[in-house]
Amino acid sequence: MYPAAFAYSAPETLDEALATLSQEGESARVLAGGQSLIPMMKLRLASPAHLVDINNISGLDHINSANGYLRIGALVRHNDIVNSADIAAHNGAIASAAPWVADPLVRNRGTLCGSVAHCDPEGDWNSVMLAVRAEVVAQSAAGERVIPIDDFVVDFFTNSLEPGEIVTEVRIPKYTGKGGGAYLKLERKIGDYATVAVATQLQLGDDGKISEAGVALTAVNNKNTRATAAEQALVGQEPSDELFKEAGALAARAAEPESNVRGTAEWKRNVVSVYTRRGLEASLAQARA
């Protein structure tokens, strides 16, 4: 299978890439890991006239924790996250999601930022990014913009980037004090997209009560979705089995899954409820550890 013909450039600096993108406008597409874009081009679901390959740009493969943020650059591959001690130490939700994204070969090439930009409602990373309240840093020839993840994920395969913008990194608040997170994913076979998955993040105050909570859902709506009512029910409360059960029930209400080969809508909603509760339990255990 072959994509439609396209012009290709592989600039070595971000400035060059931004200049090409601003020249070519909507007809140009960024190529990162290519693990979603190339299959789509081969199926002719996408036929960009110009591909700007960012793989040769240096300075985009950073994982660092400077200035209160954990920063993950545009060329950080899924597998770099699996292997990052920095991430394992700072963020349980991201660390636990990484090994479950795609298969080992795809993880060697695909990027977190590419996945965030792709906005596939069955993709894992945007749920994690919602739960940990990430921000997306986008550059264009005109300058830099920081976009909260809630504003970035617009709809089914739709983000809020303007033509000419490149995601250079995502940044995640570096949680200090007692906190924890988890990502629980149900898949039919290893390497598959989620049937249902839930990302959770909890912070505890000095009084032991929940001071911040993140709950977000994969593959049960037309985009990765924050379970706002569940989060609100958690904040300010003492953690308990009852509370987590209630949060699970509220999260299930935020899901509007479709019945398909992976299962019925009713069953998926049930999985959301159970996985939310278990994810919160795992997050709490980590926070107290």
Added chain:
Amino acid sequence: MQINVTLNGASLSSDVEARQLLVDYIRGTGATGTHIGCDTTSCGACTVLIDGTPMKSCTMFAVQANGKSITTVEGLKQNGELHQIQASFKEKHGLQCGFCTPGMMLTSAALLEQNPEPSEDDIRWAISGNICRCTGYVNIVKAVQHAGEEMRKS
């Protein structure tokens, strides 16, 4: 577009169309051990090592390999001697039809580079992007374990 790659140790300079897939470029050089199974990024039959890392060559363009070193199954054998992973697949009957075998061996060789003493779980996890329709994986796992043991001896 002009590209320069190292394929199994040999320098190649070629003129390719931007949309040419890496797997077709490789096969076009005569190295047809790299197979096309699904052509949709799902099976791993097209796995090659790019600077030592296993990737699906049906999901990269040849232009993206510019400046890189590519290893295919043909590059495993050195100085007329089978690579240990090849010898072990033979010894432990780690294949039936052989269609998945080149990708399976390259992924396994890369695993053993990083982790010379993998557990069965490590092996199964590492090859989970390479699908085999014949063997049921049992002998593949044995072959990788055997290769690890032999490589640790030498």
